[in-house]
Amino acid sequence: MSSTTPLRSLNINNINPHVKEAKYAVRGELAVRSEEYRAQLAKGPSNLPFDKIISANIGNPQQLDQKPITFFRQVLSLLENPLLLESEDVLVKHLGYKSDVIERAKWLLKTVGSVGAYSASAGAPGIKESVAKFIEARDGHSADPKDIYLSAGASSGVNTLLHIICASPQTGVLVPIPQYPLYTASLSVLNAKCVPYYLDEAKNWGTDLEAIKGAYKHAVSDGTDVRAIVIINPGNPTGASLSADDVKAVIEFAAQEKLVIMADEVYQTNVFKGKFHSFKGVLREMQKADAEKYKYVELASLHSVSKGMVGECGHRGGYFELCGFDLEVQDQIYKFVSISLCAPVIGQCLVEMMVNPPKEGQPSYELYKQEYDGIFAGLQKRATALYEAFKDMEGVKCGEPQGSMYLFPTITLPPKAIEAAKKEDRSPDEFYTFRLLDATGVCVVAGSGFGQKEGELHFRTTFLAPGTEWVGQISKFHKEFMEEFR
Amino acid sequence: MSSTTPLRSLNINNINPHVKEAKYAVRGELAVRSEEYRAQLAKGPSNLPFDKIISANIGNPQQLDQKPITFFRQVLSLLENPLLLESEDVLVKHLGYKSDVIERAKWLLKTVGSVGAYSASAGAPGIKESVAKFIEARDGHSADPKDIYLSAGASSGVNTLLHIICASPQTGVLVPIPQYPLYTASLSVLNAKCVPYYLDEAKNWGTDLEAIKGAYKHAVSDGTDVRAIVIINPGNPTGASLSADDVKAVIEFAAQEKLVIMADEVYQTNVFKGKFHSFKGVLREMQKADAEKYKYVELASLHSVSKGMVGECGHRGGYFELCGFDLEVQDQIYKFVSISLCAPVIGQCLVEMMVNPPKEGQPSYELYKQEYDGIFAGLQKRATALYEAFKDMEGVKCGEPQGSMYLFPTITLPPKAIEAAKKEDRSPDEFYTFRLLDATGVCVVAGSGFGQKEGELHFRTTFLAPGTEWVGQISKFHKEFMEEFR
Numbered sequence: 024m025s026s027t028t029p030l031r032s033l034n035i036n037n038i039n040p041h042v043k044e045a046k047y048a049v050r051g052e053l054a055v056r057s058e059e060y061r062a063q064l065a066k067g068p069s070n071l072p073f074d075k076i077i078s079a080n081i082g083n084p085q086q087l088d089q090k091p092i093t094f095f096r097q098v099l100s101l102l103e104n105p106l107l108l109e110s111e112d113v114l115v116k117h118l119g120y121k122s123d124v125i126e127r128a129k130w131l132l133k134t135v136g137s138v139g140a141y142s143a144s145a146g147a148p149g150i151k152e153s154v155a156k157f158i159e160a161r162d163g164h165s166a167d168p169k170d171i172y173l174s175a176g177a178s179s180g181v182n183t184l185l186h187i188i189c190a191s192p193q194t195g196v197l198v199p200i201p202q203y204p205l206y207t208a209s210l211s212v213l214n215a216k217c218v219p220y221y222l223d224e225a226k227n228w229g230t231d232l233e234a235i236k237g238a239y240k241h242a243v244s245d246g247t248d249v250r251a252i253v254i255i256n257p258g259n260p261t262g263a264s265l266s267a268d269d270v271k272a273v274i275e276f277a278a279q280e281k282l283v284i285m286a287d288e289v290y291q292t293n294v295f296k297g298k299f300h301s302f303k304g305v306l307r308e309m310q311k312a313d314a315e316k317y318k319y320v321e322l323a324s325l326h327s328v329s330k331g332m333v334g335e336c337g338h339r340g341g342y343f344e345l346c347g348f349d350l351e352v353q354d355q356i357y358k359f360v361s362i363s364l365c366a367p368v369i370g371q372c373l374v375e376m377m378v379n380p381p382k383e384g385q386p387s388y389e390l391y392k393q394e395y396d397g398i399f400a401g402l403q404k405r406a407t408a409l410y411e412a413f414k415d416m417e418g419v420k421c422g423e424p425q426g427s428m429y430l431f432p433t434i435t436l437p438p439k440a441i442e443a444a445k446k447e448d449r450s451p452d453e454f455y456t457f458r459l460l461d462a463t464g465v466c467v468v469a470g471s472g473f474g475q476k477e478g479e480l481h482f483r484t485t486f487l488a489p490g491t492e493w494v495g496q497i498s499k500f501h502k503e504f505m506e507e508f509r
Numbered sequence: 510m511s512s513t514t515p516l517r518s519l520n521i522n523n524i525n526p527h528v529k530e531a532k533y534a535v536r537g538e539l540a541v542r543s544e545e546y547r548a549q550l551a552k553g554p555s556n557l558p559f560d561k562i563i564s565a566n567i568g569n570p571q572q573l574d575q576k577p578i579t580f581f582r583q584v585l586s587l588l589e590n591p592l593l594l595e596s597e598d599v600l601v602k603h604l605g606y607k608s609d610v611i612e613r614a615k616w617l618l619k620t621v622g623s624v625g626a627y628s629a630s631a632g633a634p635g636i637k638e639s640v641a642k643f644i645e646a647r648d649g650h651s652a653d654p655k656d657i658y659l660s661a662g663a664s665s666g667v668n669t670l671l672h673i674i675c676a677s678p679q680t681g682v683l684v685p686i687p688q689y690p691l692y693t694a695s696l697s698v699l700n701a702k703c704v705p706y707y708l709d710e711a712k713n714w715g716t717d718l719e720a721i722k723g724a725y726k727h728a729v730s731d732g733t734d735v736r737a738i739v740i741i742n743p744g745n746p747t748g749a750s751l752s753a754d755d756v757k758a759v760i761e762f763a764a765q766e767k768l769v770i771m772a773d774e775v776y777q778t779n780v781f782k783g784k785f786h787s788f789k790g791v792l793r794e795m796q797k798a799d800a801e802k803y804k805y806v807e808l809a810s811l812h813s814v815s816k817g818m819v820g821e822c823g824h825r826g827g828y829f830e831l832c833g834f835d836l837e838v839q840d841q842i843y844k845f846v847s848i849s850l851c852a853p854v855i856g857q858c859l860v861e862m863m864v865n866p867p868k869e870g871q872p873s874y875e876l877y878k879q880e881y882d883g884i885f886a887g888l889q890k891r892a893t894a895l896y897e898a899f900k901d902m903e904g905v906k907c908g909e910p911q912g913s914m915y916l917f918p919t920i921t922l923p924p925k926a927i928e929a930a931k932k933e934d935r936s937p938d939e940f941y942t943f944r945l946l947d948a949t950g951v952c953v954v955a956g957s958g959f960g961q962k963e964g965e966l967h968f969r970t971t972f973l974a975p976g977t978e979w980v981g982q983i984s985k986f987h988k989e990f991m992e993e994f995r
Contacts, residue, residue, distance in 0.1 A: 032736050032737065032769045033834065038673050038674065042673060043841060045845070045848065047844055050850075084625075084626075091625050096589050101586070103582050103589050117596060140571040141567065141572065141822045141823055142823065143544065179849065186528055188519065190524055251518065281517060319517050337623065337628065337853070337854035349517055352521060358533060359528050359531070362533050362694045364536075365825075367824060
């Protein structure tokens with residue numbers, strides 16, 4: 024409690040209680056401490072037992088090893104300084120810009136005018152057309168630019184959709200547990216109900232239809248007006264990649280109970296095992312088989328430039344596509360997004376290039392493919408190295424890497440560690456992650472930040488950091504931790 | 510009412526009622542119609558009585574005539590493609606990049622890492638330091654980087670602050686009328702109360718302390734928990750530029766009633782008459798005179814790269830600075846902004862350059878100054894031309910241009926026009942602006958979109974569009990309109 028409470032308009036006891044309730048561990052106390060260590064290390068010699076911070080807490084590829092794709096950045100440099108286009112020969116002869124870079128920049132400039140101007144509220148029309156073509160090619164089914172909304176990353180799209188859906192404190196949204204905490208945090212802020220459904224760790228963190236049904240029934244019997252279901256595929260934090268049958272089962276259930284499906288598909292290119300099945304593609308197939316039954320299924324699918332081999336988080340670009348939404352509701356979505364004017368226009372241009380990269384035969388294709396494949400292979404290699412290390416650690420269980428940028432191992436800690444955590448007023452997994460950071464400089468996120476079954480413990484780590492040395496540090500720490508509390 | 514209502518999860522009658530209530534005319538029906546006309550014109554010959562659309566409805570400088578500042582865009586091109594820095598000689602010899610462009614790019618890259626990486630939640634620390642230095646130089650009083658939050662334009666900052674302040678449906682925020690509708694729209698979405706106070710048109714739309722006090726008392730007696738006061742200086746839509754005494758009076762009142770001051774100062778460089786007085790600077794002077802009395806005044810001042818001679822709306826960059834806020838409240842603000850991860854990093858870099866442009870004696874200074882002064886002079890010239898035209902129009906009254914990017918004339922319409930508007934179920938000023946668009950292609954915003962006193966009529970127009978031909982079109986339309994309804 025602040026001692027100055029009565030002196031100001033705002034204090035911790037009279038601000039918006041729903042903001043207070045929101046939890047967002049990914050950038051919480053542990054992350055803040057890691058940044059303090061980083062600042063300490065930057066100042067010169069310190070007493071810390073490590074010499075660098077490994078931020079394995081957030082999926083921030085370019086903070087770590089991932090290089091941006093050259094084609095994307097060459098085009099963006101021309102969009103930022105169109106005067107360069109007056110010296111095409113210099114670009115080509117001295118700077119290695121290929122003709123398709125120059126053409127794309129000209130086309131994007133024609134489409135958006137200046138990247139310093141607001142675009143239309145839902146995004147530049149020409150870019151929405153490219154997104155629609157990408158979806159058509161991906162799914163083999165048509166897409167309409169008017170149903171596409173460009174956003175400042177997927178987070179902003181989620182914020183828009185939940186603002187529309189959450190009509191009262193009784194509104195409920197089914198959210199997978201564990202989940203990326205954007206969903207629970209946004210529902211807290213909106214004073215709506217999170218209806219958790221547990222993913223099935225035994226089935227590599229797949230969806231469990233019985234768990235979904237159970238959670239839904241329970242919520243409805245409690246008076247919750249369940250309106251939507253969130254699916255994160257490939258999973259965050261779990262890394263799970265859903266089968267077509269799992270996707271179908273969710274759509275079937277949503278159709279039956281009239282739920283909006285929010286498909287968070289930002290990791291759609293980060294799939295190591297099997298194949299990505301988009302909700303849109305599967306829905307259209309189901310509609311082909313039985314048009315009447317699935318006609319009114321409402322699907323919002325989200326994508327982003329932040330993840331995948333693009334990894335351009337800092338540019339805040341993304342989109343969502345709506346299927347089956349009522350037009351009057353779409354008008355309200357349009358109005359809502361217009362209040363924040365438009366998504367960053369440079370981010371919109373990156374979305375365009377992500378969905379429409381250089382094609383085979385085009386001058387920039389070879390380098391693009393080499394960079395793209397290199398990033399993919401690097402991620403897979405590191406995921407495997409991390410997975411192998413986890414297999415060898417006492418009390419640690421981890422499924423084989425399937426997709427996204429994360430591993431989410433289960434940890435079993437000795438009773439003494441659990442007692443020690445209690446003394447520090449932390450959950451055991453938080454206690455573990457603080458100890459890990461303090462000992463090694465490696466920052467991961469405790470499973471409690473994403474939700475987990477009572478009595479289970481996990482942590483989420485990205486596999487973005489270069490090298491394998493830090494993996495060895497985790498193994499060493501873990502061994503010592505287990506010894507200490509045995 | 511949609512015919513498919515019972516078939517879906519969401520329909521117009523069961524979505525979030527607070528989103529439905531929100532009004533945002535700046536990009537509403539009239540703006541949508543203007544975009545339809547634009548698309549029609551782009552397709553080739555049409556039956557429309559004009560051949561282009563003049564978007565005088567939004568302050569979007571680079572959509573119209575304003576060119577970006579060369580220094581800013583040269584640096585941004587290097588941030589987007591840092592590989593260009595490997596060919597410094599080409600940049601210098603063939604592309605005219607000066608050494609300070611290259612130095613700034615290197616410094617910014619060192620500060621943010623990659624512009625494709627997430628920054629810290631409240632912005633890159635090095636950029637916040639530059640902002641603090643700018644505020645110190647502007648006001649002659651110290652500023653602390655830890656109190657600065659980089660945001661996606663000022664709109665996103667307003668959204669953050671109102672989320673914290675609005676604790677219940679009884680929370681009230683004093684908002685000037687007329688106002689930029691972001692405030693009323695955000696308060697609607699947050700289900701809080703807008704407490705309108707009228708600006709004084711007779712005093713060139715200045716603040717009227719008696720009006721503020723009256724609105725406050727009235728709200729309090731109605732049970733509203735008034736927590737904050739919004740000031741837009743220079744004004745939007747009014748263009749008013751407040752005197753130091755007006756600013757002082759507002760601070761005095763806020764101190765007395767313990768209200769957070771939200772100072773929207775995005776037009777701080779668009780001042781044609783007198784001088785800009787920042788709330789921060791005036792507050793610090795008052796604190797110097799009487800530290801005890803003003804110690805706990807809570808001020809949030811907002812700025813943006815979207816307006817002024819920068820005019821980079823599409824980049825979505827801005828910041829807000831907090832003074833006097835409780836630290837526990839600041840922790841909640843940090844958590845709230847971290848949920849949306851970070852402001853666009855390229856926009857953050859533009860903020861840095863806006864607050865730290867080339868200085869006298871530096872290689873890029875001369876061109877920077879020439880461009881900056883040229884834009885300023887152009888805006889002033891067009892504002893004056895528009896003002897002169899309004900003076901000659903029957904039933905139109907308009908104050909001399911003072912600041913921002915807008916004029917907000919009062920119009921008096923004949924009774925027959927008011928009747929005709931009623932038949933179309935529009936307010937008379939909306940009716941007028943629709944007629945104006947249909948006849949000339951000029952899109953302005955009706956005064957009712959910003960709020961106005963009962964029985965008064967206005968419209969807001971930017972003075973960004975090039976040339977003066979469109980001003981002549983407005984005059985001609987107005988004359989014909991008055992004839993038609995006389």
